[in-house]
Amino acid sequence: MSREHILHTVRTALKRGAGQGIAEPPPVRLRVPEVDPDTRVARMLSRVEALAGKTLRAPSMDEARVYTAEVLGGRSAVASNAPFLRECGIGGLPGVETGFTDSAALRARCAVVDVGITSADYALADTGTLVMLAGLAEARLISLLPPVHIAVVPAARVLSGLDELLTLVSHPAEQTSSMVMITGPSRTADIEQILVRGVHGPGEIHVVVVG
Amino acid sequence: MSATFDRKVHNTLADANLQLAIYRATGRLIDHRKQAVTPEALPEYQELRAQANALKRHTIDHLDHYLERFEANVTAHGGKVVWCRNATEVADFVLGLAKERQARLIVKSKSMTTEEIDLNERLEHHHLQSVETDLGEYILQLAHQRPYHIVAPALHLTRYEVGDLFARTLGVANETVVEKQTMIARAVLREKFLAADVGITGANFLVADSGAVVLVENEGNARLTTSAPRIHIAVAGIEKLIPRAQDLAVFLKLLGRSATGQAMTVYTSFLSGPRRGDEIDGPEEFYVVLLDNGRTRLLADSGKRESLYCIRCGACLNHCPVYRKIGGHSFPWVYSGPIGAIITPQFMGVKFEPSLPFASSLCGACAEVCPVKIDIPKVLLDLRAEVKQDERCSGVNRLERLAFKVWAWVMCHPRVYEIAAVVAAGMAPAEGRAWLRKVPTPMNLPPVKAWLSQRDLPPAPARSFREMWRRR
Amino acid sequence: MAQRVSLFVTCVVDQLFPKVGLAMADVLERLGYLVDFPEDQTCCGQPAFNTGYRDEARAVARHFLKVFRGCEYVVVPSGSCASMVAHHFHDLFPAEPEALAAADALTPRVWEFSRFLLEVARVDDVGARLEDIVTYHDSCHALREFGIKDGPRRLLANVRGLELREMDAAEECCGFGGTFSVKLPEISGGMVHTKIDSIVRTGANTVVSLDSSCLMQIQGALSRAALPVRTMHLAEVLASR
Numbered sequence: 001m002s003r004e005h006i007l008h009t010v011r012t013a014l015k016r017g018a019g020q021g022i023a024e025p026p027p028v029r030l031r032v033p034e035v036d037p038d039t040r041v042a043r044m045l046s047r048v049e050a051l052a053g054k055t056l057r058a059p060s061m062d063e064a065r066v067y068t069a070e071v072l073g074g075r076s077a078v079a080s081n082a083p084f085l086r087e088c089g090i091g092g093l094p095g096v097e098t099g100f101t102d103s104a105a106l107r108a109r110c111a112v113v114d115v116g117i118t119s120a121d122y123a124l125a126d127t128g129t130l131v132m133l134a135g136l137a138e139a140r141l142i143s144l145l146p147p148v149h150i151a152v153v154p155a156a157r158v159l160s161g162l163d164e165l166l167t168l169v170s171h172p173a174e175q176t177s178s179m180v181m182i183t184g185p186s187r188t189a190d191i192e193q194i195l196v197r198g199v200h201g202p203g204e205i206h207v208v209v210v211g
Numbered sequence: 212m213s214a215t216f217d218r219k220v221h222n223t224l225a226d227a228n229l230q231l232a233i234y235r236a237t238g239r240l241i242d243h244r245k246q247a248v249t250p251e252a253l254p255e256y257q258e259l260r261a262q263a264n265a266l267k268r269h270t271i272d273h274l275d276h277y278l279e280r281f282e283a284n285v286t287a288h289g290g291k292v293v294w295c296r297n298a299t300e301v302a303d304f305v306l307g308l309a310k311e312r313q314a315r316l317i318v319k320s321k322s323m324t325t326e327e328i329d330l331n332e333r334l335e336h337h338h339l340q341s342v343e344t345d346l347g348e349y350i351l352q353l354a355h356q357r358p359y360h361i362v363a364p365a366l367h368l369t370r371y372e373v374g375d376l377f378a379r380t381l382g383v384a385n386e387t388v389v390e391k392q393t394m395i396a397r398a399v400l401r402e403k404f405l406a407a408d409v410g411i412t413g414a415n416f417l418v419a420d421s422g423a424v425v426l427v428e429n430e431g432n433a434r435l436t437t438s439a440p441r442i443h444i445a446v447a448g449i450e451k452l453i454p455r456a457q458d459l460a461v462f463l464k465l466l467g468r469s470a471t472g473q474a475m476t477v478y479t480s481f482l483s484g485p486r487r488g489d490e491i492d493g494p495e496e497f498y499v500v501l502l503d504n505g506r507t508r509l510l511a512d513s514g515k516r517e518s519l520y521c522i523r524c525g526a527c528l529n530h531c532p533v534y535r536k537i538g539g540h541s542f543p544w545v546y547s548g549p550i551g552a553i554i555t556p557q558f559m560g561v562k563f564e565p566s567l568p569f570a571s572s573l574c575g576a577c578a579e580v581c582p583v584k585i586d587i588p589k590v591l592l593d594l595r596a597e598v599k600q601d602e603r604c605s606g607v608n609r610l611e612r613l614a615f616k617v618w619a620w621v622m623c624h625p626r627v628y629e630i631a632a633v634v635a636a637g638m639a640p641a642e643g644r645a646w647l648r649k650v651p652t653p654m655n656l657p658p659v660k661a662w663l664s665q666r667d668l669p670p671a672p673a674r675s676f677r678e679m680w681r682r683r
Numbered sequence: 684m685a686q687r688v689s690l691f692v693t694c695v696v697d698q699l700f701p702k703v704g705l706a707m708a709d710v711l712e713r714l715g716y717l718v719d720f721p722e723d724q725t726c727c728g729q730p731a732f733n734t735g736y737r738d739e740a741r742a743v744a745r746h747f748l749k750v751f752r753g754c755e756y757v758v759v760p761s762g763s764c765a766s767m768v769a770h771h772f773h774d775l776f777p778a779e780p781e782a783l784a785a786a787d788a789l790t791p792r793v794w795e796f797s798r799f800l801l802e803v804a805r806v807d808d809v810g811a812r813l814e815d816i817v818t819y820h821d822s823c824h825a826l827r828e829f830g831i832k833d834g835p836r837r838l839l840a841n842v843r844g845l846e847l848r849e850m851d852a853a854e855e856c857c858g859f860g861g862t863f864s865v866k867l868p869e870i871s872g873g874m875v876h877t878k879i880d881s882i883v884r885t886g887a888n889t890v891v892s893l894d895s896s897c898l899m900q901i902q903g904a905l906s907r908a909a910l911p912v913r914t915m916h917l918a919e920v921l922a923s924r
Contacts, residue, residue, distance in 0.1 A: 003294040006449070006503050010275045013511035022273040025454040026265040028461055081491075103492040107439065111405055127475040139491035140438040144431060162464070162475075166457045173288060173421035173456070173483035177493055178438075181479040186431040188393065190347035190365050191373055193236050196393040199346060200400060201431025201478065217869075224873050234877075532856045536873040570867055572860025572874070573733065575827035595735030615731050619739035622694075623746045625723040632698055646906040661865040665872030666903030669699050676692050676701035680708075680720050 030163040040125040040158045041209050047128025051184030052197065053205045061088040064152050064210045068117065069093050071150055071206055075114035078106070078146065082119035082137045088152055088210070090117060106139055116146035116202065120153045122168070123209070126161035127183055130207065133169075134178035143182060149202035151182075155211040216566045219541040229367060233538050236366040240529040243472025244580070253468065262461045264584040267520035270419075270452050274510065277419040277452045278501065284422025288484030290497035297504050298328035301446060304500065305330070305411070306337050308442070314339075314408030318400075318440065320426070320433035321345035322413025323361060323523060324502060325446050326545045330411070341411070342403045344432035346396055353380045359539035360547070361525035362470050367538060400432070410436035410494070414447035415522070416462060417499065420455045423483040424499060427466060427476040434478050443482070443494040448502050450519040456481070462522065465582035469524040505558040515590050518553050520583040527577035527587065533570055543567070549577035553590045561598050568594035632675055639671035646670060685717045689754040691793070693764045693895065694726040700895045706922035707760050707796055714804050723750045729767040732775075733861045741775045748772075748785045756803065757793045760918050761894045762825025763861075765795040770828055795825060796918055797835045797893050808841035813923040816846045817915070818887035820878070820901065821854045822894035835893055835917055842920060852881035859900040875904040882912060893917040 011018060035043075045055040054071075058064040065088050072095055079091050079098040091098040096117065100106040110116060118138055122131040130151050132138050143149050159165055172179040186201030197203035223229060248256045270277055282292040295301045308314070317334065319325065319341055331352070334341045343352040347364035351357065354376055358364035365373075370387050377395055378385040386392050412433055416425040424445040426433045437443045453462060459481075467473040486493030509519055528534045528548030539547040543564045544555045552567045561568070568591050577587045602608045621628050638654055640647060646667035650659060662668060674682075688711055692704035708718045728743035747768070751757050759765040772786035800806055819839065825831040839847050858864065858874025865871075878901060882890055890905075890912060892898050898914040905912050 001294075002296050002300060005296060006294050006501070006507065007275055007278065009503070009507040010278065010449070010510060013507050014272060014274065016273070016275055018275075020276075022276045023269070025269050025458075026262065028262065028266070028455075028457050030457060030460055101491055106491055107405070111401075124475075129475055134486070134490045134493060136489040136491070140434070141492050144434050144438060163460050166460050170457055171421060172481050173284065173418075173423050177288065177482065177484045177487050177490060177497075179481040180434065181475065181481075183473075183475040183477050183479075186429065186477055188346045188430050190345070190350070190363065191368070191389045191392060192232075192370050193239055193363070193366070194370075194389045196390050199393050199397045199430055200344070200404070200435055220867070221869060224869055230873075532858070532874050532877070533870055536870055536877075566867070568735075569863065570870065572823070572856045572858060572863045572871070574823035574856035574860070576823075576854075576856070579827055592733070592735075595733070596737050597735075599735035599737075611734075612736075615734065615736045615739045619728075619731060619736075619742045622725040622728070622743045625725055628725045636698070646903060648907070658862075658865040661868040662903070665868045665907070666875065666900065667906040668903065669899055672699065672701050674701065676697040676704040677720070677722065679701050679705060 030167050032164045032167055033160050035125065035160045037155060037158070040160060041155050044123050044125040044128055044158050045207065045209060047126070048184065048205070048207045051128060053128070053184055053207055055206070056208045058208050058210045061210055064208045065089045065093065067208055068150055068152065071148070072096070072115055076112070077115035077117055078109050078113050078142050079117040080119065080138045080142050084119040084154060085117065085152060090152065100139065107141055110141045110145035113146050115148040115150060116142040116144070117150045117152070118143050120151050120157065122165055123153050123158045123207070124161050124165060124181070125158055130182040131165060132180050132182065133172070133176040135176055140178055140180070144201050147198055147202055148204045148206070150206040150208065152208045152210060155209050158209060213564055213566050216541065216543065216564055220537045223538045223541055224536060229538065230536070232367055232369070234535055236360070236363055237529040237535050240363070240471060240525070244469055244526060244529070247468035247472040247474060253464065259461055259465055260582055260584050263465055263582055264520065266453060266458055266461060267583050268517070270454055271450060271510070271516060271519050274449065274452065277454060278449060281417055281419040281422055281452060284420065285484065285499055286422070288422050289487070290422065290484040290499060293498055293500045295500050295502050298330070298333070301328055301330060301500055301502060302333035305334060305444065306339070309339055309409060312408065312442065314442065316403065316407045317341040317409045317411055318344050318403050318407040318436050320412045320428065320436040321348050321364070322411070322446060323358070323545060324413045324448050325411065326358065328502070328504060330446070342400070344400050344404065344436060345430060346393060349396055349400065350376065357540065357545060360528055361523055367540070404435040404439045407440040409442040409444060410440040411444045411446060412436055414445045414451050414499070415466065416453050416459070417447055417451045418456050418459070419452055421483050423456070423481050425459065426480045426482070427463070427478070429477040431478055434480055437480065437482055438493055441494055442496045442498070444498045444500060446500040446502060448504070449506050466522055466524055469526040469580065469582040509554070509557050512557070514593055515553070515557060517585050518557060518590055520585050521550050522583060524582055526580040526582065530576040530580050532574060532576065533572065537570070549587045553587055553594065556594050561594065561601055565598055568598060629677070636671040636675070685715055687717045687719060688756040688758050689751060690718060690720045691724055691727070691751065691757050691759045691764070692720070693759065693761045695895045695899065696760055699899065700916065703760050703895055703916040703918050706916065707758065707918040709922045710809055710918060711758065714806065714809065721750050721754070727764045727767040729764060730861055732767065732771060737775070744772055744775050744786070745782055748782060748789060751789060752785065755792060756799065757789070758796055758799045759793060760796045760916060761896065762795050762822045762829060762831065763894055763896060765793055766824040766828045768793045795829060795831065795893065797838060798829060798831060800838065801834045807837045809838070809921050811841070811921045811923050812843040813920055814844035815889050816848060816887045817889040817891050817920070818848050818850045818882055818885045819853060820850070820857060820890055820892040820897055822892050822897045823856050825893055826854060831893070838917065838921060839891065842923070845920070848885040848887050850881040850885045852878060857897045857900045859896045861896070864900060871900070872904070875900055879904050879908065879910065883910065888912060890914045891917055891920055
């Protein structure tokens with residue numbers, strides 16, 4: 001069996017015995033800087049803007065909803081089942097479908113609508129990153145198939161950076177099969193190093209931080 | 212030096228447009244990386260490199276332990292690990308699974324490992340359609356070419372070549388605006404993503420404590436490959452392991468910055484199995500193929516084992532003055548640049564391309580930028596010693612071997628050295644101000660000829676230093 | 684009591700660029716050092732080592748250790764030769780404890796010339812004068828194995844009448860690489876062309892480096908291209924009055 005063969009070859013190469021213990025791996029110190037919430041949010045949004053994303057700091061959920069409606073401009077959208085979106089009243093906006101629980105139906109709609117609307121589990125200020133864990137509240141394809149992605153996130157979820165995320169979520173695999181970190185619109189420079197956005201994920205992203 | 216290598220090198224050097232394309236593309240990546248690792252941008256850069264090296268050393272030195280832990284965690288989350296010794300076993304697994312599931316269309320995201328094992332060719336041979344979805348790789352697939360660079364696979368192609376290619380293979384009008392070409396590919400590939408039965412990826416990292424596959428990208432094709440089809444297969448070399456999820460705090464900060472100057476790539480996916488109960492979408496089946504294909508051989512050589520630490524960022528390629536002249540296609544295997552130069556002889560044997568370890572001036576630019584601190588020049592020197600040992604055993608290159616033996620003897624006998632020097636100087640044209648374009652026939656030995664093919668020789672001075680010193 | 688330093692001029696300087704060795708001796712003597720030249724010196728063994736001939740390199744290294752045994756300071760007008768001794772001699776003698784001990788004892792006493800001036804003599808102004816516009820080439824071994832980058836520039840900044848212009852490809856390898864230059868001449872030639880294009884763009888009259896091998900490669904290419912730029916070793920610049 002290949003498994004036994006490979007493990008045996010590895011052990012022989014390393015001069016280790018089966019079941020032999022190991023030393024502790026070198027420690028990795030996660031640094032969580034003290035940054036006040038306002039600075040965190042401001043940094044988050046400025047990083048997103050630097051990547052050609054659009055942003056809004058919304059003082060209330062109403063403003064978040066109004067902005068979303070403006071961006072939608074009557075176009076079709078799929079919104080995730082995130083409770084926060086419901087609280088902001090985004091599911092009720094014209095053109096928005098939400099409440100999908102069937103993967104086939106979800107995929108079919110995501111493949112044709114203009115906009116995908118989600119919340120996010122966390123945001124990372126120092127890189128302008130959205131962190132999304134797949135689950136009942138957030139499906140994968142909503143932030144991926146439609147050419148426009150709007151993320152509406154409460155300010156409290158904005159962390160300082162990757163180190164803080166890994167402090168809070170040290171074992172993502174225990175919570176979800178998919179944790180995705182999204183930093184700006186999809187892009188490629190594969191032809192003559194010329195930058196083109198929107199291949200294959202959304203080419204336009206909006207990040208709204210509420211509160 | 213092998214004739215094939217020399218020919219490819221010569222053709223690349225002679226192509227002025229290609230030279231410019233390579234130099235510009237790598238130059239841009241050099242600048243981007245530089246900005247991303249300044250003390251202002253990343254004050255802990257050197258510390259992270261040291262940590263990354265230590266983490267890789269620890270993992271590789273205990274690889275059996277981490278392989279088993281990884282497998283246990285993949286299994287615990289509903290996935291399956293498939294152990295493959297070589298390319299054939301991988302192809303057999305994929306083909307077998309495809310047959311069982313009646314799968315016909317596969318979408319693939321960029322993976323050097325799958326290039327290494329010619330996976331697409333093997334699948335296509337059995338009438339499975341396997342479509343590359345990274346734009347650069349898709350273009351290369353249509354053109355039947357190998358990647359030119361780890362991170363920028365199609366850097367050698369112009370927009371006109373891409374326009375012609377699309378017109379010829381996709382039946383579209385010849386479009387030369389890059390944005391439009393990209394949208395053509397997007398439309399074609401979108402259909403494939405949504406129709407595919409299987410998604411195959413590589414893995415940037417395998418996380419042992421989570422049974423997870425980490426994928427970094429900018430386009431979104433890896434996300435689509437792992438979210439739309441009902442089966443996800445990740446193919447990864449056994450060396451891709453890291454111990455814990457938190458180790459990504461070290462590796463993710465280094466990978467994007469070293470490769471393209473990005474603090475974070477657009478998408479980073481941490482995938483640990485098929486979709487779970489309450490998840491709405493995602494694959495129903497999740498497989499991780501752990502590939503040996505010769506890695507255990509590298510593992511056994513403790514002096515060169517660090518070659519396995521590579522995280523495939525491409526920084527060494529960008530900074531290598533030799534790569535910047537000869538490009539990716541001069542290299543005989545899928546891996547090019549300094550990393551290619553050290554692992555190719557180890558995977559394929561030194562005889563596969565004996566020139567490779569010598570195709571370097573040992574300038575050290577690669578080692579300076581390697582995020583995991585692989586001492587590439589040291590490994591090159593070790594490989595050179597191995598090549599010469601091999602030549603000694605097989606009795607080839609006798610003249611060079613003899614020349615160095617004589618040289619060493621002379622260098623150990625100072626009075627002989629002085630006499631030899633006087634004799635050589637006597638043969639050489641007398642000191643004038645001009646450097647020499649050619650030399651008299653007795654002096655025109657192969658190394659002298661080789662030197663003169665590119666530049667002039669210094670004239671021998673009237674007196675050597677030691678002679679002048681004695682007269683002081 | 685004047686401090687004694689021993690010169691290891693390198694085979695390239697001994698046979699092809701003797702003035703570099705003399706310039707280095709001049710500068711050191713002016714600083715008050717007693718300079719000696721152990722006559723039995725030949726080579727550090729680098730050509731054999733780099734080409735993969737470890738036994739031959741080892742033999743030459745053993746001779747080097749014998750010649751310089753007991754020297755307090757060995758000063759070298761080359762980053763690559765100094766690096767051979769300082770960084771590679773240790774690994775040449777895995778089975779010879781005596782030679783290994785000798786190598787480890789000698790290593791901290793071997794100094795590339797510019798580093799000796801700055802870190803041992805502790806001077807960055809040797810009273811030199813040279814009216815010229817120069818550009819500086821960072822030799823790879825000096826740069827990456829010794830971290831020598833600012834030092835030579837400081838020394839050049841104090842040369843009266845000298846203007847230093849930075850070239851954009853200062854840190855790129857000139858393409859010499861020892862036997863690389865003759866085993867893969869086309870690539871070596873391509874690399875030096877990039878270097879001389881960068882030099883020409885500065886408008887400088889002179890290229891300066893601390894390694895004669897680099898200067899031989901660069902001057903060879905400048906001469907072939909019939910360009911009026913000359914090369915000078917850092918020691919020669921610093922010896923100018």
